[in-house]
Amino acid sequence: MKIGLSTYSLLDAIEKGEMTVLDAIEWIKENGGEHVEIVPFGFKLDGNEQLAELIRKKAEEVGIEVSNYSILANLLQDNDHEYEKEIKRIMHEVDIANILGVKFMRHDISSFRRPMSENTIIHFEKDLPKMVEACRQIADYAAKYGITTTVENHGFYVNGGDRVLRLINEVNRPNYKCTLDVGNFLCVDEAPLANIKKLLPHTVVIHMKDFYWRPSHRNPGTAIPFHCSGGVWFPTASGNYIRGSIVGYGDLDIWEIVKTIKNSGFDGFITIEFEGLEDCRIASRIGMDNLRRIWNEV
Numbered sequence: 001m002k003i004g005l006s007t008y009s010l011l012d013a014i015e016k017g018e019m020t021v022l023d024a025i026e027w028i029k030e031n032g033g034e035h036v037e038i039v040p041f042g043f044k045l046d047g048n049e050q051l052a053e054l055i056r057k058k059a060e061e062v063g064i065e066v067s068n069y070s071i072l073a074n075l076l077q078d079n080d081h082e083y084e085k086e087i088k089r090i091m092h093e094v095d096i097a098n099i100l101g102v103k104f105m106r107h108d109i110s111s112f113r114r115p116m117s118e119n120t121i122i123h124f125e126k127d128l129p130k131m132v133e134a135c136r137q138i139a140d141y142a143a144k145y146g147i148t149t150t151v152e153n154h155g156f157y158v159n160g161g162d163r164v165l166r167l168i169n170e171v172n173r174p175n176y177k178c179t180l181d182v183g184n185f186l187c188v189d190e191a192p193l194a195n196i197k198k199l200l201p202h203t204v205v206i207h208m209k210d211f212y213w214r215p216s217h218r219n220p221g222t223a224i225p226f227h228c229s230g231g232v233w234f235p236t237a238s239g240n241y242i243r244g245s246i247v248g249y250g251d252l253d254i255w256e257i258v259k260t261i262k263n264s265g266f267d268g269f270i271t272i273e274f275e276g277l278e279d280c281r282i283a284s285r286i287g288m289d290n291l292r293r294i295w296n297e298v
Contacts, residue, residue, distance in 0.1 A: 004035030009274040014042035035067035067269040074111040152179040161195030181207040210250035231277030244275035248290035259298035
């Protein structure tokens with residue numbers, strides 16, 4: 001098991017110009033991280049492949065691995081032309097993943113901007129063939145690099161244990177697996193631990209995050225619909241409220257989650273994701289320290 005950090009966790013400092021992505025890699029190493037996950041927020045790699053080279057070299061220089069490359073994507077386009085265009089764009093992102101030297105790459109399936117009314121299981125079943133075909137094409141393209149592409153339980157549509165498991169099973173490629181986010185099940189009001197157990201056999205990378213949770217009748221204020229960054233409270237699919245926290249500070253049973261992961265025999269990359277109110281550097285360091293301590297305790 002290797003503990004690391006997503007560059008997304010340091011987005012606030014990157015966007016404020018307090019550090020570059022290269023500085024972030026050095027910071028992660030200095031603060032106990034064993035790997036870095038690259039998420040191109042606050043910087044761009046598509047069209048800036050030289051930076052991808054510099055990231056790989058910087059990680060080699062400081063002595064940590066580049067574990068995963070995670071990008072946004074929307075394969076559920078309105079017409080065939082845009083659908084094929086998006087597939088090709090993601091294939092180019094696979095080329096960038098290869099430049100980074102990663103063996104795992106997460107790409108999303110659908111946009112976060114979908115109306116909640118279109119996130120139903122009925123819509124999912126209707127869209128499934130397009131999802132499957134696109135993911136197969138991208139996974140087959142990635143295979144030439146030895147890269148495993150992944151789906152994450154992410155957002156409000158391709159989320160929940162059964163939907164993710166259904167997609168992986170239908171894609172049916174040896175290099176198409178799961179990036180498992182332990183907290184995102186709360187976005188769709190599903191029990192994290194039960195779904196973690198369901199998806200662990202198909203998981204190659206784990207995102208470790210924590211949330212504060214409040215029921216729908218206890219509106220904590222400052223909720224922003226369909227948005228989950230900046231430490232604000234936001235509504236779940238069923239109208240409850242969640243907000244990002246430091247790992248170990250929130251309402252998830254991180255101890256039992258870590259115990260379950262450890263007992264499963266998982267021995268890969270675990271990436272801390274922070275999206276709360278606290279200073280991102282302090283929160284990220286505490287999160288990595290907490291995960292290491294809890295792993296040794298359980």
